[in-house]
Amino acid sequence: MTAPARTKIRVLIAKPGLDGHDRGAKVVARALRDAGCEVIYTGIRQTPEMIAEAALQEDVDVVGLSILSGAHLELFPRVVEELKKRDVDDVLLFCGGIIPDDDTKQLEDLGFQAVFRPGTDTREIVQFVYDNARVS
Amino acid sequence: MPSSSKSEWLQGPYKKALERAPERKKVFETTGQHALDPVYTSDDFAPGEIEAGLGFPAEFPFTRGIQPTMYRGRLWTMRQYAGFGTAEESNRRYRYLLDQGQTGLSVAFDLPTQIGYDSDDPMAAGEVGKVGVAIDSIDDMLTLLDSIPLEKVTTSMTINSTAAILLSLYIAVGRKQGVEPAKLGGTIQNDILKEYITRGTYIFPPKPSMRLITDVFRYCADEVPQWNTISISGYHIREAGSTAAQEIGFTLANGIAYVQAAIDAGLDVDNFAGRLSFFFACHNNFPEEIAKFRAARRLWAKIMKERFNATNPRSQMLRFHTQTGGATLTAQQPEVNIVRTTVQALAAVLGGTQSLHTNSMDEALGLPTEKAVQIALRTQQVLGYESGVSEVIDPMGGAYYIEHLTNHLEAEATEYIETIDKLGGAMDGIEQGFQQREIQEAAYRFQREIEDNDRLIVGVNEFRTDDELPPEVMRVDPELGRSQAAKLQHLRENRDTETVNNLLAKLEGAAAGTDNLLPIILECVENRATLGEVSHALRRVWGEHKETVVV
Secondary structure (H helix, E strand, C coil): CCCCCCCCCEEEEECECCCCCCHHHHHHHHHHHHCCCEEEECCCCECHHHHHHHHHHCCCCEEEEEECCCCHHHHHHHHHHHHHHCCCCCCEEEEEECCCHHHHHHHHHHCEEEEECCCCCHHHHHHHHHHHCCCC | CCCCCHHHHHHHHHHHHHHHCCCCCCCCECCCCCECCCCCCHHHCCCCHHHHHHCCCCCCCCCCCCCCCHHHHCCCEECCEECCECHHHHHHHHHHHHHCCCCCEEEEECHHHHHCCCCCCHHHCCCCCCCCECCCCHHHHHHHCCCCCCCCCCEEEECCCCHHHHHHHHHHHHHHHCCCHHHCCEEECCCHHHHHHHHCCCCCCHHHHHHHHHHHHHHHHHHCCCEECEEEECHHHHHCCCCHHHHHHHHHHHHHHHHHHHHHCCCCHHHHHHHEEEEEEECCCHHHHHHHHHHHHHHHHHHHHHHCCCCCHHHHCCCEEEEECHHHCCCCCCCHHHHHHHHHHHHHHHCCCCEEECCCCCCCCCECCHHHHHHHHHHHHHHHHCCCCCCCCCCCCCCHHHHHHHHHHHHHHHHHHHHHHHHCCHHHHHHCCHHHHHHHHHHHHHHHHHHCCCCCCECCCECCCCCCCCCCCECCCCCHHHHHHHHHHHHHHCCCHHHHHHHHHHHHHHHHCCCCCHHHHHHHHHCCCCHHHHHHHHHHHHCCCCCCCCC
């Protein structure tokens, strides 16, 4: 695993939408923290505006979105749009949850560099973050 | 010479075998890390201990089950949780399931309905009809239950912070069908404490939420006596990653909080406790899960008798629904989930469940397809009609390992309840993040075990195949939000607005006072106030709950 650069990578793990299933989000948050990242978890039921605002205020390098309700194609574009509105355009975006394979292309086009599905090894997510995040 | 005791055997033949070859693992343990002996015998129990803990079916402490004939009289209710999209689509799925031999309905609502937003509320964007059916008003509820005879079918509704509203809608539809409330049978989940711990569909702060729940208890005791007023749920606690013992401990601690709240509100325990019901998960550890159900039943009977002095046996009986473990399903090789679900369903039946939902194989991928739902229901039918396990009550009773696990899980759950008592009760524990933290620790440990290969999940960290075809996925029409919004607009233009506004004002007044809210909510929805309007009226008076984020 690549060693972190001068400062720690800051990650925002967020739950857009109304679903309360955050076992996965919390496990990922914990794994990234154990791997040396600074992790902020928003809690559940966050609007796109709240997530973008948190990303800005916390000055994060990475934003990971988790959703299990199937509302990703409606909500993720709005998160991206809200990030752009705030000129947060240099963050690494990834997502996870119950997301059909067919939607991967659309999410990649939006700027998500990885989609992690049930059964993913957290070491894979940690590796992805260390390989791709730029500490600002 | 054969061994004459367990210790002699452990020191003799067993030890010799270990010297020749080690076992597969250094330690074998339960989900709660209780180390297991290689074998259990009568030496593990005091004389008469097993019999004293068992009793007979339908007798205290109900370890063996709550009915004197159990599945010989009637099989468990096969109740598949379903609902998606519009009321029309869900109604079609219910009628299909009833035609296929399902014996009860179980309604899944979408998240806006569960959190008190109408489909056209900005907060509902993207979520309408996704994880369940969208219900905004009595118009939707009439469509949902169209041609379903409410005096014959019992209906379970997974609804919590808006449970009083959905129950009112159900009563209102019953009346329109000519069915008196007293003849309606079913269950509302109505369990807010586990929403704060893990499931997340809370609206109001704890105090008014508990008041709404006790209002339901009181109203139903008088008006809807066959209704199960709460389904105290361990399911979501387990799915969030708890151990089996935590599932029992935290769920029964929540149960204690509800009983205490109702008693504090002036209700007589034997007047409402018989309508309490429970809901558990069933995961893969077959013996532990069987023992879990038996331990929960015995512990609850003791709590009701000793702590709350309930004298009616019905008040002491833990009646429960089971759903197989959604979190145990894998996205990889989804057909294998049929096998997992079968093992879990069998454990639930051997544990004496009153009703059962079997998950469909494709639920780690999306909403289940019709074919997958049919196989899931057929799984129950095979267990019920072909396997022979339904012909004798509590077939596992008296097995040394099962009785050992039952005793152990009861003791471990009791410790959790004692800890929560010391923290001031379930709600205080939640506010301090105790239950959440315990569950997260267990969930993280479980994940670590998988990643360290200490725990094998077929198809995930072992026995993988590379050439999997992407499975068929069911999708909900993204235009649904718009069509629901159009229906709402039509409703608002075609009702007596003044009456609705007056009723909502009356509801706010009552919410600020102490009157039972059920009759007023019923009046509101019968006059076509929407679910969102009723919820917002209550929000204005009570405010909203803020989550204690624990990671």
